[in-house]
Amino acid sequence: MQKLLNNVGMKNSEDQIYGPFTQTLVSAFQKRMALKPDAIVGPQTWAALKTNQPAAAV
Numbered sequence: 001m002q003k004l005l006n007n008v009g010m011k012n013s014e015d016q017i018y019g020p021f022t023q024t025l026v027s028a029f030q031k032r033m034a035l036k037p038d039a040i041v042g043p044q045t046w047a048a049l050k051t052n053q054p055a056a057a058v
Contacts, residue, residue: 001018001022001041001049002014002015002016002022004049004050005022005025005026005029005049007049007052008029008049008052010025010028010029012025023039024039026039026040026041026045027039029045029048029049030045030048033045033048033053033054033055034054035048035054035055043055
């Protein structure tokens with residue numbers, strides 16, 4: 001997931017740890033994609049990360 005964040009311009013270290021910095025980046029990405037910024041990488045966030053496009057409602 002950190003690699004996908006890097007791919008969409010949310011720069012972070014790929015240390016395999018879902019820590020506070022990664023949570024902050026996920027929330028910022030969710031806001032950018034008009035998703036609920038809850039830092040939870042659910043189906044809509046995964047889809048948006050993979051395509052760098054807002055995900056359709058699931």
